Amino acid sequence: MKTCLAVAETVWKDIEATRSVTNDQLAIMHFLFGKNFERATRIVDQRGVKKISGEPSGRSIFQVVGESRKKEEYLCFPEHYCACYSFFYDIVNRGEQLCCKHQLAARLASSVGTYTHARIPDEELALLLSRL
Numbered sequence: 001m002k003t004c005l006a007v008a009e010t011v012w013k014d015i016e017a018t019r020s021v022t023n024d025q026l027a028i029m030h031f032l033f034g035k036n037f038e039r040a041t042r043i044v045d046q047r048g049v050k051k052i053s054g055e056p057s058g059r060s061i062f063q064v065v066g067e068s069r070k071k072e073e074y075l076c077f078p079e080h081y082c083a084c085y086s087f088f089y090d091i092v093n094r095g096e097q098l099c100c101k102h103q104l105a106a107r108l109a110s111s112v113g114t115y116t117h118a119r120i121p122d123e124e125l126a127l128l129l130s131r132l
């Protein structure tokens with residue numbers, strides 16, 4: 001698990017530096033994250049990632065659209081947390097996966113710059129976070 005995360009981190013850094021994803025990088029990420037990475041790329045392609053920044057602090061969180069027909073939105077921190085069911089079930093409880101597709105989508109979108117950006121007052125951001 002740790003090695004996987006270290007490899008993924010290196011690839012993310014490269015993607016962030018170039019703001020684009022090569023076929024080799026896609027292959028590595030697919031190997032590490034499997035179907036979740038595929039789903040994440042679909043979410044990013046559909047512009048399903050929104051970055052919400054609090055003003056004036058500049059602190060931010062991502063809101064990612066799910067893939068089901070209901071189009072739920074999940075608040076998530078790419079590296080630490082997602083509000084979705086899979087995060088608690090597959091990752092926290094069973095430890096079977098490294099992270100969920102929303103986290104991957106948020107990280108991918110922020111690495112290549114493909115997200116919409118909403119700025120809200122810090123008080124509103126605090127309110128959003130208090131509901132997590």
Ligand SMILES: [Zn+2]
Nearest residue numbers: 082084100102
């Ligand atoms: Zn999630």
